[in-house]
Amino acid sequence: MAKLWAVIKREFLERVRNKWFIIVTVFGPIFFGVVMILPAYLSVRGMRDVKVSDIRIIDATGAGLGDRVATRLVGGPMGDASATQVQVVAPSEVAAAESAATKDVMAKVRRGYLVLDSLTLQEQKASYAGRNASSLGEMESIQNALRSALLGQRLEREGLDPKRVEALTRLKVQMKAERITDKGRGGSGLGSAIFGFIIAFLLYMMIVLYGQAILRGVLEEKTTRVAEVIVSSVSPDVLLAGKVIGVGAVGLLQVAIWLGSAVALYQFREPIFLKLGIPAAPALTLPNVPPSLIAALVLFFVLGYGLYAALFAAVGAMVSSQEDANQAAQPVVMLLVFSIIFAQPVMLNPTSRLSEIVSWIPFSAPVIMPIRMSSISVPWYELTATIAGVAVTMALCVWLSARIYRVGLLMYGKRPSMRELARWVRQA
Amino acid sequence: MPTLALELRGITKRFAEHVAVRDLSLDVPRGAVYGLLGPNGAGKTTTIRMILNVIAPDSGTITLLGAPSTSPGLLDRLGYLPEERGLYKKMQVRRLLRFLAELKGVDGKTADRRINDWLDRLSLRSPEKDWGNAKVDELSRGMQQKVQFIGTLLHDPEVVILDEPFSGLDPINAQALKDTVVELKRRGRTVVFSTHLMDNAERLCDSVCIIARGDKVLDGTVSGVKSAHEKRNIALSLEGAPTDAVTAVLADGALVARMDDNNRYFEIEMAAGGNPQLLLQRLVGAGAQVQRFELIQPSLHQIFLDRVGAAGVEEGMSGHG
Numbered sequence: 001m002a003k004l005w006a007v008i009k010r011e012f013l014e015r016v017r018n019k020w021f022i023i024v025t026v027f028g029p030i031f032f033g034v035v036m037i038l039p040a041y042l043s044v045r046g047m048r049d050v051k052v053s054d055i056r057i058i059d060a061t062g063a064g065l066g067d068r069v070a071t072r073l074v075g076g077p078m079g080d081a082s083a084t085q086v087q088v089v090a091p092s093e094v095a096a097a098e099s100a101a102t103k104d105v106m107a108k109v110r111r112g113y114l115v116l117d118s119l120t121l122q123e124q125k126a127s128y129a130g131r132n133a134s135s136l137g138e139m140e141s142i143q144n145a146l147r148s149a150l151l152g153q154r155l156e157r158e159g160l161d162p163k164r165v166e167a168l169t170r171l172k173v174q175m176k177a178e179r180i181t182d183k184g185r186g187g188s189g190l191g192s193a194i195f196g197f198i199i200a201f202l203l204y205m206m207i208v209l210y211g212q213a214i215l216r217g218v219l220e221e222k223t224t225r226v227a228e229v230i231v232s233s234v235s236p237d238v239l240l241a242g243k244v245i246g247v248g249a250v251g252l253l254q255v256a257i258w259l260g261s262a263v264a265l266y267q268f269r270e271p272i273f274l275k276l277g278i279p280a281a282p283a284l285t286l287p288n289v290p291p292s293l294i295a296a297l298v299l300f301f302v303l304g305y306g307l308y309a310a311l312f313a314a315v316g317a318m319v320s321s322q323e324d325a326n327q328a329a330q331p332v333v334m335l336l337v338f339s340i341i342f343a344q345p346v347m348l349n350p351t352s353r354l355s356e357i358v359s360w361i362p363f364s365a366p367v368i369m370p371i372r373m374s375s376i377s378v379p380w381y382e383l384t385a386t387i388a389g390v391a392v393t394m395a396l397c398v399w400l401s402a403r404i405y406r407v408g409l410l411m412y413g414k415r416p417s418m419r420e421l422a423r424w425v426r427q428a
Numbered sequence: 429m430p431t432l433a434l435e436l437r438g439i440t441k442r443f444a445e446h447v448a449v450r451d452l453s454l455d456v457p458r459g460a461v462y463g464l465l466g467p468n469g470a471g472k473t474t475t476i477r478m479i480l481n482v483i484a485p486d487s488g489t490i491t492l493l494g495a496p497s498t499s500p501g502l503l504d505r506l507g508y509l510p511e512e513r514g515l516y517k518k519m520q521v522r523r524l525l526r527f528l529a530e531l532k533g534v535d536g537k538t539a540d541r542r543i544n545d546w547l548d549r550l551s552l553r554s555p556e557k558d559w560g561n562a563k564v565d566e567l568s569r570g571m572q573q574k575v576q577f578i579g580t581l582l583h584d585p586e587v588v589i590l591d592e593p594f595s596g597l598d599p600i601n602a603q604a605l606k607d608t609v610v611e612l613k614r615r616g617r618t619v620v621f622s623t624h625l626m627d628n629a630e631r632l633c634d635s636v637c638i639i640a641r642g643d644k645v646l647d648g649t650v651s652g653v654k655s656a657h658e659k660r661n662i663a664l665s666l667e668g669a670p671t672d673a674v675t676a677v678l679a680d681g682a683l684v685a686r687m688d689d690n691n692r693y694f695e696i697e698m699a700a701g702g703n704p705q706l707l708l709q710r711l712v713g714a715g716a717q718v719q720r721f722e723l724i725q726p727s728l729h730q731i732f733l734d735r736v737g738a739a740g741v742e743e744g745m746s747g748h749g
Contacts, residue, residue, distance in 0.1 A: 006530035014519060224514035229579065232480045232508040233531035410482065423444065 003234045004242050011217070011246025016253070025254050029261035052141045053083040055130060056101050056110045060091045060117040068149035069114065073142065085110065091117060098129075105130055114142065124150060196374030197347050199297060200367050202255065204340045207305055207366070210251040211312040211332070217243055218316025218405070219325055227409045236406040244309045251305065297370055299387055304366025307394040308332065314401035317408030324415050339364035343371060350375045360386055362393035400425060432491070433458045433587050433618035434479065439488035441474055448474040450642040452488070456620055456635070461613050463633035464622040465732065471642045472622035473511060476591050479620075480508055493586060504533045507585030511592040511622075513576050515564045521552075521575055522560040525582060532583035539582060546578040550604060573601050577608065588612060590621035594628050606632065626729035636728065640736040650728065657731045662704060663724045665693040667717030674716045683707050688730070693720060695730065 015021055053073040059066025070084035089097045094117060101113035112130015119125045126146055132138045148169050155165045221227040221239075230239055265272070311332045319325045342364060346355040350372045359368040359378075365386050372378055407424040408416070416424065434456035441449045449471040456462045464472050477483045479490055481497050490497035493505060516524055522543060529539035547553035547560050552574055559567060567575065573596070580588065590609075594602055609619050609632055623629055629636055630650065637647035646653060666674070678684055678696070683706065685699040698704060708721055726734075 002533065003531055006527060010523075010527050014516075014523075018518075220516070224517060225510060225512040226514050226516055228482075228510040228512065229508065229514075229528065229576075230531065231482050232506070232510075233503055233528070410477070420444075 004238050004245075007230075007234065007239055007242025008246040008249070011243050012249050015213070015247065015250045021250070021254070025257050028254070028258045029265070033261075033265050052132075052138050052145075054111045055142075056085045056087055056104065056113040058094060058097045058101060058113055058115045059086055059088045060094050060115070061121055062091075062118075063121060063153060065116050065120065065149055065153055068152055069116070069142075069145050072145035072148050102129065114146070116146075120146075120150070121153075196371040197343065199374065200343050200371045201340070202258075203301055203304060203370065204336065204343075204367050206251045206255060206301070207308045208333075208336055210247050210305065211308040211336075212329075213250075214243060214247050214309050215312040215316040215325060215329060217247065218313050218409075219319065219322065222317070222320060222409060222412070231409065236409055237402055240313055240402055240405050244306065244313065248302070248305055248309065252301075255301075293373060296373060296383060296387070300366045300370055300390070303387070303390045303394050307362070307366070307390065307397050308336065310394070310398040310401040311335075314397075314404040314408070317401075317405040318421070319415055320412045328415060335363045336367075339367040342368055346371050347375065360389065362386075362390045365390050431458055432456065433460070433493060434462075434620065435491040436475075436479075437489045437491075439475070439478060439485045439490065441471075441478060441483070441485050447642050449478070449485075449639075452639065452642075452644050454637045454644070454647055456618060458618055459613065459616050460618055460634045461609060461632050462618070462620045463629035463636040464620060464639065465624065465626065465629050465636050465728070466622070466639040466645075467624055467736065469641075470624075470639045472639065473591055475639070476508075476589055476620075476622060479589065480506065501533075504583065505586045507580040507583065507588040509576060509580040509588075509590045509593055511595065513573060513596075515572060515576060515579075517565040518563060520561060520563055521567070524564060525560075525575065525579055528579040529582045532585075534583045542582050542584075543578070546582070550574045550578065570598050570601050573597060574604070577605065581608070581612075585617070587618045587620065590619065592623055593621050594623060594625055626727065626732050630728040638732060638735065645735045646731075653728070653731065654725050657726050657734070660698040660702075660704060661724050661726050661730070662696040662698065662707070663693045663720055663722045664696055664711075664718070665720040667719055671715060673714035674711060677707070677710045677714050677716075680710075683710070695724070695727075697726075 053070075055073070057066040057069055066086040066088060070086050074083045087097060087101075094115060098113070098115060101110070104110050105112055110130075111132055112128060115127045115129075117126075124147075128139070128142060152162075152165045152169045155168070156162055160168075221230065227239075312329065315325065315328045315332060319328050339358075342354075342358045345352075346358060346368050349355060355368070355372060358364050359372050360382075369378070369383070369386055373383070403425045404421060407427065432455050434454075436452055436454045439449055439452045440447070452471075452475060464475065466472050474483070478485045479492065479497060481490075481503065492499075492502055495502060519527075522540075525543045526536060526539045529542070530536070534542075543560065544553065547558070552559040552571060559571060564572060564575065580590075593605055597605060609621075612619050621632075633650055635647070635649045636653060638645040646656075648656070670678070678687055678694075681699060683699055683702040684696055685702075686697040688695040696707075698707070704723065708718070711718060711721075
């Protein structure tokens, strides 16, 4: 037991001390933070920055529609009215004004120009030309301003008070999306799906990263021949167990740090957004995650990691060089890739027969089941059976791998064929 | 206390294509320096791995320090230096050594004290530079070899097993290793080492066992082996190159059974019934300028060649037998 502990301690400490581990672990949350805050920040900054107001409006309507559009483009009566230039012209002068405006846009005096005429009033038709004509967002802003201005103008023509019109036409719509499951309503649908996907992806990433770390570790011990020194002190089984547990603990630590910092970021998002000058944090509701789901997730993580760690360890023990390792690891990697390519279809359609089957297969269950679980409620018996299936498969893989490991650890040279592998398993 | 440190009885190990060790029995007395000799592929490494319980023999029993070699805790009393040496390259030397000691059940404090002693002793630590704080891959090859010795001996093992310990050592480290072996013997420890270099074995070993192609060829104390193989061997050196007349005398099958040119002298094995005095007379008669004419014991090397034969060396498979 003391020796197992010594192996675990070495695996854990040597990896945690590694500067890349520290870099990745620290920069992970920063990266998440950026991913979380940047879109919100950019969209707000963008609204302010993008010069949709920096245009010229050639107004030939004779009804002051240009001023209305300008007011809306600069962000209401309080905005900087001078940002948008309104040029009121007679219908006959439109062509001349347009060619002058084109020159100004070419000389970068303005970003573009909007032409409003009698057709705009009658048939809601207008034309825009400018450097930003291909930007969908900016065109939509201008269109929105125009629609709102036209609406206001028409309402006033119908005899409504301009102030009332202003108040009535300035509305913002907010829609809250809520999910309904077999158990009733609860949580935001989008939130759950994203949560499930993040968890699945995290599981996948951890299994790939730390599974490969195990493979490299075993290979290192083989190629440097340290393995021989160690198995003269402890049995290969203890070495294998210590390695899998030690590396797994490093993975758990990393996930814990990442999740912890993500939760902290979420908790303190209001002050952070405020500091960055983003008025309102985007509506984001964390799905309500019951403890049973968390327990199941941890179980899937541990079992899934154990399953793949054992397979990667066996691959490491089979080969004697990095090139061989890459090839020999391919079947294992394929199993993992197979899981993750089903992640999106399952997320989009968690109730389909395909989703069910993929979430039952022990090799893909650790990645796929969490996605299904977070978007629909999976019956407890189905869940139990799946977990049992993964556990049994893991035990089998560990047993097989331990045997391959025992023999392979001291074998050098050419990669064993399937027949030789079978013999290793028998003779170990 | 059992008088034998190690006892092998009828050990056989087969691999898929060949028999690595066949019905091997040997006794290593406590406190002895024991040489396991043989050409490459003779089965030395396989034998050592079975002693260390890394692989199991197909048949036979191994008794270590009076207990079956599979007994729990026995490995802690053994030190092992493998033929192919290697360490975790990215690990700090001191941490690595502490880890190796912990694997042998030494507590951290004792390990730290012994590590410092050893680092001083093998001059890996001086007031200016403590290599114990460096990473393994910052060390020269020679220094890494020293670190590996330390790792083998940190837990003060009762039996030390060294697989080809002299291969790849520079003369300074070879000397340090030889001194360490002598020191271990002085302190009553048992040292078993394998080698294909007979000169090292002859200098260091109390007893030897020669194996070839998985079979034991002979074993016993070095002096016993030598006297059992005593032939009337003669060391002959001549002033200048031998003349044709001298060569003719040396080629006489009635006098000389075999002759081995050692460059500085010929090692001559007398034919059965051949008289050394007659040989000397005839050599002088042929006009040879004799510088040295001495009756000698055969070297282990000579015995090895006699018993195993050049064929045994060539047919031996390379690598780990």
